[in-house]
Amino acid sequence: MSNLIHQMVNNCNEILDTNNKNKEIIIDTWPMMYSPGPILCIVGCYLAFVLKVGPKMMEKRSPFQLNFLLLAYNVIQVIFNIWLSLKALEPSVVSILLLPKCQNPTSLNLNTKNTISSAAWWYFIAKIMDLLDTVFFTLRKKQNQVTFLHVYHHTITSICSWLYVKFLPGQQGAVIIFLNSLVHVIMYTYYLISALGPKYKKYLWWKKYMTWIQLVQFFILLAYELTILVLGCKVPKALSCFVLTNLVIFIYLFSDFYRKAYAKQKV
Numbered sequence: 001m002s003n004l005i006h007q008m009v010n011n012c013n014e015i016l017d018t019n020n021k022n023k024e025i026i027i028d029t030w031p032m033m034y035s036p037g038p039i040l041c042i043v044g045c046y047l048a049f050v051l052k053v054g055p056k057m058m059e060k061r062s063p064f065q066l067n068f069l070l071l072a073y074n075v076i077q078v079i080f081n082i083w084l085s086l087k088a089l090e091p092s093v094v095s096i097l098l099l100p101k102c103q104n105p106t107s108l109n110l111n112t113k114n115t116i117s118s119a120a121w122w123y124f125i126a127k128i129m130d131l132l133d134t135v136f137f138t139l140r141k142k143q144n145q146v147t148f149l150h151v152y153h154h155t156i157t158s159i160c161s162w163l164y165v166k167f168l169p170g171q172q173g174a175v176i177i178f179l180n181s182l183v184h185v186i187m188y189t190y191y192l193i194s195a196l197g198p199k200y201k202k203y204l205w206w207k208k209y210m211t212w213i214q215l216v217q218f219f220i221l222l223a224y225e226l227t228i229l230v231l232g233c234k235v236p237k238a239l240s241c242f243v244l245t246n247l248v249i250f251i252y253l254f255s256d257f258y259r260k261a262y263a264k265q266k267v
Helices: 002-016 037-058 067-087 091-097 110-130 132-139 148-167 171-195 198-203 207-230 237-261
Strands: none
Touching: 037 132, 037 148, 067 110, 067 132, 067 171, 110 132, 110 148, 110 171, 132 148, 148 171, 148 237, 171 198, 171 207, 207 237
């Protein structure tokens, strides 16, 4: 499996054409990046399946036992997100993240620009992979876990990731890639332990802290996006406002989830 994954990464890197440091990459030539059609089709199929088609299909069926598939999926997700986190910490990227001022994407050297854009595309692929979480819930007849928070979060993050690759693959994208990938390493590690079976449940006492980690991530990103606007960075204002609005919505939804799931248990 590791050889297959390695080969797939190499093939996609050839498609992305980031090995040539003297050539500026053209994002529109990358898979699914020419137009919003592919991502809108994927999201549309996702919503149709998890909200309508899937529950109807499973109505009179027994839940699928996906033990091995879930184990493999979560292992891949942990490895993939560790790799993404490390990619966002490459020296050329870290050097611009530490600058106390805006860094206009057009002013970056080609190597740094290509590195960030490539990482942003892989992050976009990761968000598409995340959609499988809900598909597995549906196939296992755990429709109670297909909540508005869950579906909205996955839908918006996949669309936002496409927008970032297309219009904003600069330093702010690298911040999002690093923080979110790091959070997903923790999250999929939890899911991996959970997929090992009931006897490992005693190691999952830290479940509620995952919501805390998500909230801290959103507050950091909110502060970062506000700073970008205040400093007058050359980024699409409409896109920044869209991201800010959704960060506020995420903070409200995740806070509400935590209050209902954990805070009330203490009363």
